[in-house]
Amino acid sequence: MKIGVIGNSIKGSLPDAIETLLKLGSKYNLEFFIHDELSQLLKKKVGNALLQKQYLPSSELVTESDVIIAFGGDGTILSAARMVGKSDVPILGINLGKLGFLAEVSLEEMEAFIQDVISGQHVIEERMMLKTTIEKDKSELYSLNDVVIDNSTSSRLIHISVYVNGEYLVSYSGDGIILATPTGSTAYSLAAGGPIVVPTTQVIEIQPISPHSLSARTVIIPDTSTIRIVVEHLSNEARVTADGQTEKIYTPPLDIYVRKAEYSVKLIKRKDRSYYDVLRTKLLWGSDIRLVKGKSDELD
Numbered sequence: 001m002k003i004g005v006i007g008n009s010i011k012g013s014l015p016d017a018i019e020t021l022l023k024l025g026s027k028y029n030l031e032f033f034i035h036d037e038l039s040q041l042l043k044k045k046v047g048n049a050l051l052q053k054q055y056l057p058s059s060e061l062v063t064e065s066d067v068i069i070a071f072g073g074d075g076t077i078l079s080a081a082r083m084v085g086k087s088d089v090p091i092l093g094i095n096l097g098k099l100g101f102l103a104e105v106s107l108e109e110m111e112a113f114i115q116d117v118i119s120g121q122h123v124i125e126e127r128m129m130l131k132t133t134i135e136k137d138k139s140e141l142y143s144l145n146d147v148v149i150d151n152s153t154s155s156r157l158i159h160i161s162v163y164v165n166g167e168y169l170v171s172y173s174g175d176g177i178i179l180a181t182p183t184g185s186t187a188y189s190l191a192a193g194g195p196i197v198v199p200t201t202q203v204i205e206i207q208p209i210s211p212h213s214l215s216a217r218t219v220i221i222p223d224t225s226t227i228r229i230v231v232e233h234l235s236n237e238a239r240v241t242a243d244g245q246t247e248k249i250y251t252p253p254l255d256i257y258v259r260k261a262e263y264s265v266k267l268i269k270r271k272d273r274s275y276y277d278v279l280r281t282k283l284l285w286g287s288d289i290r291l292v293k294g295k296s297d298e299l300d
Contacts, residue, residue: 001028001118004056004065004089006035006080008072011096015042017071017107021094024111028118033064062087067117067268073097074145074187078243081129081144081265090124090266092117101186101278104269113270123269127199128181128223129261134240136250142261143242145184149229149256150176150209152239152249159235162206163228164221174211179204179227179258188244194218198275204260229256 005021007014018034025032034042036055056064062084068091070080077093084091093103094110105113116122132141141147151158161171180189185197185205194207195218206219206227221227231238231254238254241247280286 002031002033002064002066004033004035004061004068005038006061006068006070006076006083007038008076008096009038009041011072013096013107014038014071015044017094017096018042020107021069021110024114028114030114033061035061058083062089065089067092069094070103071096072103074100074102075243075245077102077267078144078245081127082142082243082246084265085142086263088263088266090268092268101282102183102267104267116270117268121271123271125199125267125269126264127183127267128202128264130179130181130204130242131259131261132179132240132242133257134248134250135255135257139248141240141242141246141248143184143246144181144265145187145243146178146180146189147258148176148178148188148209148239148241148244149231150239150241151235152237154236156236157212158238159232161230161232163230164225166226166228169206169219170216172208172211172213172216174213174216175209177229178207178209179229180207181205184243189218195220196279204258223260225259227258229258230254231256 005018022032024030033054033056036057039055068080068084068089070076070091071094077091080091095103095106127144130143130147132147157173158176159173160177162169178189178192182197182199182201189205189207192207192209194205202223203220204223208216231252233253235252237249238252239247239249
């Protein structure tokens with residue numbers, strides 16, 4: 001099996017985590033390719049005997065790999081999702097973070113789960129991606145979690161009108177708006193008061209951010225819909241952000257179209273762990289938080 005390796009270089013534990021993975025190569029007949037952005041970091045901190053690996057840029061890494069292993073938290077997997085794009089290469093997340101919903105296993109569980117993947121004892125979940133098109137310059141942004149439209153540098157209101165399949169829905173004045181996939185329902189949308197949606201549900205969330213109206217609520221629409229967001233000229237500069245990582249800034253008026261992308265992303269998941277297990281663990285449902293204080297490993 002050929003494995004592409006990416007990771008969040010900010011994580012202090014990343015070199016040791018990758019070294020642990022590389023040591024499994026001969027044991028399980030694994031071939032590794034490492035993202036070239038990690039080359040300098042690893043050459044400083046990983047034993048020389050393990051450095052005889054091929055460092056590749058993003059596009060070649062994806063082309064050469066059967067699986068992408070992403071070390072970090074949810075943000076690393078969001079980056080990986082855009083990296084793999086239409087390739088159909090599945091992503092396995094190894095959690096080096098805290099509260100995350102996408103990274104599947106901890107570092108301690110990694111070897112056992114890799115054995116499961118080699119033997120086919122795993123499941124592949126298809127996760128919807130969003131495609132956002134900005135009419136002004138025909139830019140396209142892709143996101144696994146969400147796309148957010150808000151003010152870029154000002155605390156003043158942004159004025160937004162929303163259309164679904166060409167039909168007027170509502171206008172908001174507030175801090176902005178989130179268009180979220182079910183995967184992204186536990187990200188910014190949840191913090192803004194949105195619902196939790198099971199990731200395999202075929203819907204898109206429309207979630208206002210701090211709207212100046214008590215009647216403004218989340219709207220859930222079919223994922224076959226096309227959403228048009230009109231940022232009115234009364235607003236200051238508007239920022240369009242995909243997954244909190246890729247952003248563009250424009251001067252209104254602005255027309256933005258958001259729809260389900262033409263491809264999905266594959267995430268490798270455990271057979272013995274459901275999404276509901278993840279929710280209970282990560283959100284401490286059914287637990288007295290006073291009894292788990294200090295046990296941060298339960299959130300890793």
